[in-house]
Amino acid sequence: MRRFKDVEHLLRLAGLFAAGLLVFAIARAELVPKGFGTLGHYRPGAIDDIRAKPIGYAGQSACADCHGDIVATRGLARHRAISCETCHGPLARHAEAPDQLTPNRPDATPLCARCHAANAGTPKRHPVVDIKEHAGDEPCLTCHKPHDPRIQ
């Protein structure tokens, strides 16, 4: 006499269950990105993606490598702590290939006004002027050189 009667449907159920588990395991292995969870609940590859982004601003030391004379001039006056790229814009590509990409000379007056136009919020020790009253329509460069803004 058979000990278990009608055992076939149980086996079928077990088979279905095993197949489901297998599908789940395969799908999980396929869908979860490599290394997910090794550092935390995220994909470690995302950090590498972000690290690999190109830079736009070369940084002050890259500018000083070639333009030491300008940096020395600036060292004499109050603009010494300002990075070159504050006014000249992002120039990492120029730093990589100096001959291929030459930066444009920035338009001085609006740049000066950015920091030195009178504004109620500006801290007291920062020098500001009412540009119209101070210079009229005369460009700032007539009297001030941006690298050494003292009047010569």
Next chain:
Amino acid sequence: MDTTRRGFLILGGKMFVMTSVTAAALEHVLAGAPEAADSYLSAEHWWAMVIDIETCIGCGSCVKACKAENNIVDEPFYFRTWVERYHVDPLDLEHPIVDSPNGGLDGFPETHPNGNAKTFFVPKLCNHCADSPCTQVCPVGATFRTQDGVVLIDKEYCLGCRYCVQACPYGCRYIDPRTNTADKCTLCYHRLVKGLKPACVEVCPTGTRMIADLKDPNDSVHEFLRTHQVQVLKPHLATGAKIYYNGLDGSVR
């Protein structure tokens, strides 16, 4: 050939050792060549930023530089960093007038008279919270804090569900209309790993923004933090914010 019990055991031992050595070597080969030596080790850093409100002139250079460095949509309302102008009337300290025309990208027009009211600028950006609400709500693990304390977004994995945008108490996140994924300040992580300053810090003409590696004992920021009373935004939320403001007015939210 006669095999003694002793000989058999020695042979078996040798084979076991050889097999395991081969397996270990094979595993090493299968794993690919070892990664190129990297001088940047994330466990050796803990990034923060110090912002000295007393020196900020509201020029907006940081906003401009951030947009250029990180290729951000040029239209208004998409900012990884922006500058707010607070105008606090001494008779109504609780209700400051705050404006930020185009995020301060083109500076601030002179609109406030120089009366008794106090006017000052507050640069804002992602606070890179140590216990960030935004990373906690992400359903798929697309945003996370790295070992060196920078909160990043996995743009490939982000669904664009906007939970994090709502969760950020500082309003630092937005949805990038080009990719429909969340976006925010990375503290210029791609620059930090190369030993460069973030773009906003690089261009700040007054030294208002200072990048700080709190794990580096030689970082000059420690001197600043010792000698100044810094605060974070919304400390009651216990987010572990790491943007430290010097001279922060109580009216700033």
